Amino acid sequence: MNETIDATDLRILQILIQDAKRSNKEIGEEVHLTGQAVGARVRKLQDMGVIEGYTVKWNPERIGLGLQAFVTVFLNSGDKHPAFRAFVAAREDIVEVHRVSGEGCYLMQVQTGSTEQLGELLEALLPLGNYRVNLSIGVEKSRK
Structure with a gap:
């Protein structure tokens, strides 16, 4: 074009x-x-692909999804990537996933309603690898 x-x-x-x-x-x-x-x-x-779509800003806390976490995933081995991608595709509580360089293999943004639900997700993740969790305690607005 x-x-x-x-x-x-x-x-x-x-x-x-x-x-x-x-x-x-x-x-x-x-x-x-x-x-x-x-x-x-x-x-x-x-x-031209400059505008790829439209989105809605929403408040997850208003519908009971007030717990946001960032999970660094350390896969057990290189052959776990396809299984991890299938795991992510099957989960509605995973908002976004980035394959990263440096520490870990993936960084996931997770949105749940409780620590129990987060624990269930982490338990289901264990057969694929280990993880480190950081809970969000606040969000700063960007200039966008």
């Missing part, structure tokens, strides 16, 4: 990053384009 991104595209992207619910008309008023022209630029950014 030979399309380029200009300053207006970048401004539209920045507005959407701040509030993806803004209408094309509202964005157009800020960037001096019609809503239809903004829509065309947003579709172009989607087609």
Whole structure:
């Protein structure tokens, strides 16, 4: 794809990053384009893979998922990676997983409602390897 991104595209992207619910008309008023022209630029950014999707900010504590932990996973052996990926795919309490360099093999972000639920996840993880757990005790807002 030979399309380029200009300053207006970048401004539209920045507005959407701040509030993806803004209408094309509202964005157009800020960037001096019609809503239809903004829509065309947003579709172009989607087609180019710059915009991959949209998300919702939510408060997990409001639905009983107030315990957040970061688990460093140390797999028992190199052949455990496929089993670990299957384990992750089957768990709804695992929010995100990163394969990492340095200490450990993976870093998991886990969201549960209680320490008992976290303990159950960790118990199920043991056949694959060891782990280290860090509990989140607060979140700082980013500048995004």
